[in-house]
Amino acid sequence: MSTLTRPERAKPNILITGTPGTGKSTTSADIAEALGFAHLNVGDIVKSEKCYESRDEEFDAYMLDDDKLIDEMEPMVADGGCVVDFHSCEMFPERWFDLVLVLRASTEVLFDRLTERNYSEKKREENMTAEIMQVVAEEARESYAEEIVHEVQSNTVEDMEANVERVKQWAEAWKANNP
Known part of the structure; x- marks a missing residue:
């Protein structure tokens, strides 16, 4: 059990992470809607608030x-x-x-999703390798307490719907334990 002290909040914060193409934005929006939470797409914040130093054109x-x-x-x-x-x-x-959800996708599904997004071959290959090597999952395990990090599959609409339901159940339990 972690000895980390988190600020007292009336509602939890949830991080949805994963390799590009694993369904983060769709899943995050669905979870936010189901819970009545705000959906913060960090990529949008980076662009709108200019939270960047430069742009890598090769990797877009x-x-x-x-x-x-x-x-x-x-x-x-x-x-x-x-x-x-x-x-x-x-x-x-x-x-x-309070919860970190790492979305995972099979290489076949991920390849198709990245291709549909018109990713360059180099960018697609980099992201495929990252998923195979579990880069984001490892980063999450190294950055957060073990008990709050959960890896889930995100290959199908049914997977995504099941993930939303799991998080809804988790949020209900969190609320019951944090009155």
Whole structure:
């Protein structure tokens, strides 16, 4: 059991993470709607608040300014009730989250999703390798208390719906244990 002290909040914060293409945005939006929480798409915040230092054109990605991003998001998550959606998690303070859900997808499903997004071959290969090597899952396990990190499959609509239901049940238990 972790000895980490989290701030007292009326509602928990949830992080949905995973390799690009695993269904984070869809799952996060569905969970936020089901719980009546705010959905914070970190990629959108990075762009709208210019929380980046530069842009890597080869990978069509922003080079984050982690400090600016954290400063921007801190007041958003302070009171709880947020579902945060991002492909990386190590930069976020551990105290922010009560549940970290790592979405996983089979290589066949992931390949098709990334191809549909018109990812370059190099970007698709990098993300496929990251999923195979469990990069995001390992990052989550190293960054957060073991008991709050859960890996779930996200290959089908049924998987995504089941994940939303699991999180709804978890949130009910959290509320019962944190009156």
